[in-house]
Amino acid sequence: xxxxxxxxxxxxxxxxxxxxxxxxxxxxxxxxxxxxxxxxxxxxxxxxxxxxxxxxxxxxxxxxxxxxxxxxxxxxxxxxxxxxxxxxxxxxxxxxxxxxxxxxxxxxxxxxxxxxxxxxxxxxxxxxxxxxxxxxxxxxxxxxxxxxxxxxxxxxxxxxxxxxxxxxxxxxxxxxxxxxxxxxxxxxxxxxxxxxxxxxxxxxxxx
Amino acid sequence: xxxxxxxxxxxxxxxxxxxxxxxxxxxxxxxxxxxxxxxxxxxxxxxxxxxxxxxxxxxxxxxxxxxxxxxxxxxxxxxxxxxxxxxxxxxxxxxxxxxxxxxxxxxxxxxxxxxxxxxxxxxxxxxxxxxxxxxxxxxxxxxxxxxxxxxxxxxxxxxxxxxxxxxxxxxxxxxxxxxxxxxxxxxxxxxxxxxxxxxxxxxxxxxxxxxxxxxxxxxxxxxxxxxxxxxxxxxxxxxxxxxxxxxxxxxxxxxxxxxxxxxxxxxxxxxxxxxxxxxxxxxxxxxxxxxxxxxxxxxxxxxxxxxxxxxxxxxxxxxxxxxxxxxxxxxxxxxxxxxxxxxxxxxxxxxxxxxxxxxxxxxxxxxxxxxxxxxxxxxxxxxxxxxxxxxxxxxxxxxxxxxxxxxxxxxxxxxxxxxxxxxxxxxxxxxxxxxxxxxxxxxxxxxxxxxxxxxxxxxxxxxxxxxxxxxxxxxxxxxxxxxxxxxxxxxxxxxxxxxxxxxxxxxxxxxxxxxxxxxxxxxxxxxxxxxxxxxxxxxxxxxxxxxxxxxxxxxxxxxxxxxxxxxxxxxxxxxxxxxxxxxxxxxxxxxxxxxxxxxxxxxxxxxxxxxxxxxxxxxxxxxxxxxxxxxxxxxxxxxxxxxxxxxxxxxxxxxxx
Amino acid sequence: xxxxxxxxxxxxxxxxxxxxxxxxxxxxxxxxxxxxxxxxxxxxxxxxxxxxxxxxxxxxxxxxxxxxxxxxxxxxxxxxxxxxxxxxxxxxxxxxxxxxx
Numbered sequence: 015x016x017x018x019x020x021x022x023x024x025x026x027x028x029x030x031x032x033x034x035x036x037x038x039x040x041x042x043x044x045x046x047x048x049x050x051x052x053x054x055x056x057x058x059x060x061x062x063x064x065x066x067x068x069x070x071x072x073x074x075x076x077x078x079x080x081x082x083x084x085x086x087x088x089x090x091x092x093x094x095x096x097x098x099x100x101x102x103x104x105x106x107x108x109x110x111x112x113x114x115x116x117x118x119x120x121x122x123x124x125x126x127x128x129x130x131x132x133x134x135x136x137x138x139x140x141x142x143x144x145x146x147x148x149x150x151x152x153x154x155x156x157x158x159x160x161x162x163x164x165x166x167x168x169x170x171x172x173x174x175x176x177x178x179x180x181x182x183x184x185x186x187x188x189x190x191x192x193x194x195x196x197x198x199x200x201x202x203x204x205x206x207x208x209x210x211x212x213x214x215x216x217x218x219x220x221x
Numbered sequence: 222x223x224x225x226x227x228x229x230x231x232x233x234x235x236x237x238x239x240x241x242x243x244x245x246x247x248x249x250x251x252x253x254x255x256x257x258x259x260x261x262x263x264x265x266x267x268x269x270x271x272x273x274x275x276x277x278x279x280x281x282x283x284x285x286x287x288x289x290x291x292x293x294x295x296x297x298x299x300x301x302x303x304x305x306x307x308x309x310x311x312x313x314x315x316x317x318x319x320x321x322x323x324x325x326x327x328x329x330x331x332x333x334x335x336x337x338x339x340x341x342x343x344x345x346x347x348x349x350x351x352x353x354x355x356x357x358x359x360x361x362x363x364x365x366x367x368x369x370x371x372x373x374x375x376x377x378x379x380x381x382x383x384x385x386x387x388x389x390x391x392x393x394x395x396x397x398x399x400x401x402x403x404x405x406x407x408x409x410x411x412x413x414x415x416x417x418x419x420x421x422x423x424x425x426x427x428x429x430x431x432x433x434x435x436x437x438x439x440x441x442x443x444x445x446x447x448x449x450x451x452x453x454x455x456x457x458x459x460x461x462x463x464x465x466x467x468x469x470x471x472x473x474x475x476x477x478x479x480x481x482x483x484x485x486x487x488x489x490x491x492x493x494x495x496x497x498x499x500x501x502x503x504x505x506x507x508x509x510x511x512x513x514x515x516x517x518x519x520x521x522x523x524x525x526x527x528x529x530x531x532x533x534x535x536x537x538x539x540x541x542x543x544x545x546x547x548x549x550x551x552x553x554x555x556x557x558x559x560x561x562x563x564x565x566x567x568x569x570x571x572x573x574x575x576x577x578x579x580x581x582x583x584x585x586x587x588x589x590x591x592x593x594x595x596x597x598x599x600x601x602x603x604x605x606x607x608x609x610x611x612x613x614x615x616x617x618x619x620x621x622x623x624x625x626x627x628x629x630x631x632x633x634x635x636x637x638x639x640x641x642x643x644x645x646x647x648x649x650x651x652x653x654x655x656x657x658x659x660x661x662x663x664x665x666x667x668x669x670x671x672x673x674x675x676x677x678x679x680x681x682x683x684x685x686x687x688x689x690x691x692x693x694x695x696x697x698x699x700x701x702x703x704x705x706x707x708x709x710x711x712x713x714x715x716x717x718x719x720x721x722x723x724x725x726x727x728x729x730x731x732x733x734x735x736x737x738x739x740x741x742x743x744x745x746x747x748x749x750x751x752x753x754x755x756x757x758x759x760x761x762x763x764x765x766x767x768x769x770x771x772x773x774x775x776x777x778x779x780x781x782x783x784x785x786x787x788x789x790x791x792x793x794x795x796x797x798x799x800x801x802x803x804x805x806x807x808x809x810x811x812x813x814x815x816x817x818x819x820x821x822x823x824x825x826x827x828x829x830x831x832x833x834x835x836x837x838x839x840x841x842x843x844x845x846x847x848x849x850x851x852x853x854x855x856x857x858x859x860x861x862x863x864x865x866x867x868x869x870x871x872x873x874x875x876x877x878x
Numbered sequence: 879x880x881x882x883x884x885x886x887x888x889x890x891x892x893x894x895x896x897x898x899x900x901x902x903x904x905x906x907x908x909x910x911x912x913x914x915x916x917x918x919x920x921x922x923x924x925x926x927x928x929x930x931x932x933x934x935x936x937x938x939x940x941x942x943x944x945x946x947x948x949x950x951x952x953x954x955x956x957x958x959x960x961x962x963x964x965x966x967x968x969x970x971x972x973x974x975x976x977x978x979x
Contacts, residue, residue, distance in 0.1 A: 022880050026888050037899035049912050063930040080952045087956050091963050109902040116868045117894030123875035124886045136933045152935050164946045171950030178957035852979025861901045
């Protein structure tokens with residue numbers, strides 16, 4: 015049981031617990047924060063797997079951008095958090111069974127398939143191994159088109175998000191200075207001639 | 222010469238058709254007199270041509286002619302030719318048909334004189350003559366079937382001639398439907414003949430029959446039947462319908478709703494004999510099927526005796542003669558079954574004469590009695606209608622087989638032939654025809670005594686109306702009475718015992734069935750046969766029938782009342798005609814209607830409408846309602862569905878390992 | 879270094895939890911979107927693990943792109959959520975049944 019094993023198990027445990035928390039806690043803010051913790055632990059595991067670039071990107075992009083966005087939304091929307099949880103408990107057994115079946119199949123079939131392959135641990139990399147450089151040399155040459163298309167997708171996402179969420183200009187009153195300066199007195203006041211109305215004879219002097 | 226004869230035959234057949242068209246289509250353009258003159262002359266010319274052909278083919282022994290005028294259609298194996306086969310049998314038959322038809326045409330001038338449908342009647346009667354001639358002259362099954370159906374159709378038209386009468390309409394329908402049931406047999410026989418012989422021409426079929434004598438076919442899974450037996454049986458079923466054998470006889474009494482001339486022509490002399498003619502024509506085939514011959518014997522015997530019994534209890538004069546016809550047709554069938562085809566045709570010829578005579582004489586009585594047909598309201602007419610009375614007596618004597626009248630020779634020959642026949646069922650038929658001889662005399666003379674003798678039971682006020690009919694009515698009576706007297710003596714030698722016989726080799730008999738050949742050794746001439754009649758059993762049976770009739774009707778009428786009461790059950794059975802009509806009414810008519818009702822209620826309304834039509838709609842709606850519940854609108858349900866799909870795929874995929 | 883199986887089991891566990899979150903959650907669309915992120919995380923982990931063991935960078939490249947698309951999708955998803963909230967004033971999944979048949 016090497017140190018790597020122990021580190022792996024710790025990270026795995028944290029990830030599992032916080033993933034459960036994402037699904038089960040009631041407070042949505044706590045839910046989001048649990049997901050952040052999950053991402054952190056998974057980033058750690060990826061680091062173990064020598065995918066340094068990706069683990070850091072995970073943290074930067076996912077946690078830094080996407081989770082922040084989630085938090086913004088959670089706080090923006092007025093969610094009356096304590097809604098009925100009755101539905102959850104009633105369907106819990108059924109859903110749980112489904113999930114257990116699926117996970118069980120995955121976990122059972124996986125080893126059965128892959129144990130036959132006897133994948134050996136790969137050789138250690140040389141000391142000047144640079145994951146970033148290795149990825150970059152493939153990404154910009156072989157997968158260049160895909161890279162560009164990813165950019166286009168992001169552009170589409172930007173446009174879509176803005177168009178969806180954008181409300182039109184709020185209708186509010188503002189001062190239009192040019193109009194104020196254009197005001198003419200003749201247009202503001204109008205004199206009208208009127209006949210006086212006769213006094214009624216019954217009015218008192220005022221005693 | 223051959224060509225000339227063929228064209229003569231064609232003209233003989235087509236002249237009546239021309240008469241039909243002229244009388245039928247010209248309407249008021251031609252006066253009644255002119256119409257009947259044209260039509261009767263055309264039939265007369267046809268009759269003359271028939272006599273000429275008879276002379277050429279029978280007396281001068283010309284070889285048979287078989288030629289086609291026109292091919293109507295071909296369809297694979299099936300060929301429909303308008304082709305005539307003129308030989309001794311068809312020449313003889315056409316002469317008889319045209320003679321009786323000619324007499325009836327002349328008779329009609331007097332009988333239907335004051336009927337509004339005068340021209341229509343002539344048109345129909347000529348049409349009948351045409352159809353019957355086509356039947357007789359045909360050389361293939363299909364053309365004969367054309368004539369067969371034609372005579373059935375015209376019978377329908379003529380029975381329902383007075384179409385404003387309910388009874389006439391019903392009677393005509395009954396006749397047509399009973400005929401049709403027989404026709405099913407004929408059509409099936411044609412189909413079988415086409416299938417097994419590959420042709421419908423008589424000659425080609427008969428050539429192949431001996432070769433196929435042993436061939437059988439699978440009728441039911443475990444039951445093989447000889448092909449020849451099957452075809453001949455089906456053909457006889459057709460004959461049963463047309464010639465009114467039991468159980469398809471039910472239409473003949475109702476057909477008396479038609480005018481008397483057509484009762485004489487169609488239901489005595491010609492149409493009903495078409496079945497007999499057909500079997501005689503097909504004798505080369507029937508001979509090879511002993512089963513069918515036995516069947517014919519049994520059916521014929523049953524008709525001969527039991528139908529005769531029914532005539533004893535009838536009060537309508539025409540019905541008595543109708544049942545008599547049924548009985549005599551049974552005799553002809555019995556002769557056919559005993560393989561004495563020539564004797565059957567002989568009886569057919571003599572019967573045509575005396576039965577037509579009896580019908581026309583009855584018609585004369587009916588005219589005189591102002592269309593009264595019930596014998597209980599007649600009586601003592603002998604002095605008022607002497608000629609009618611005399612011809613009626615001649616007809617009756619011929620019918621009862623009293624020597625030396627025509628019926629004696631033909632009927633006795635049949636009885637002797639059946640006696641000698643070894644086909645199974647001949648014994649039963651023999652006793653039937655023997656009993657039939659007694660019964661025949663009984664009802665015939667009962668009718669004669671009730672009508673012409675005994676007390677005058679009619680209203681004295683109609684006395685002035687009772688006078689002899691005009692000469693146009695009496696002439697045919699006399700013309701038919703003469704052959705009724707002499708035809709038997711003249712024809713018996715040539716037709717049965719001469720070599721070559723009058724019918725030559727148109728009828729075919731297998732050597733071990735040939736009873737007529739055995740009878741030839743007993744035959745010593747017509748005169749001797751008449752003189753020796755006293756030695757035969759049948760003569761005394763017939764005489765005892767006459768004496769019984771005289772006792773019960775003329776001398777002691779009270780005896781018949783006593784008899785009716787004493788044997789009331791038997792009487793009731795006879796009056797209800799053995800229950801045939803009741804059976805048809807209850808089982809077939811109402812049964813079919815109830816079956817139809819059932820089909821409608823159950824299978825149409827409940828099954829097809831309810832289950833299939835409405836049911837499929839309901840099923841679709843139910844399915845839609847149920848499936849609709851899947852569309853809950855909730856995201857998590859849809860996600861669940863997706864996950865279930867994934868699980869299924871996973872399990873399936875993982876199961877592969 | 880843990881064996882391949884252990885990494886894969888961790889990934890499948892996270893995947894299961896994410897799916898549970900999607901189908902069991904009834905009260906919050908945001909939790910649903912977050913569960914989606916969990917699922918994507920599990921898949922990404924899978925890719926990285928295999929990339930390590932098979933010594934092939936294609937896995938990591940794929941993760942790169944998945945990350946991109948996931949971010950874009952989260953953004954748009956949340957924008958839609960905002961618009962939905964403006965209309966309905968609720969984000970409970972139970973109340974969103976307008977597509978009910």
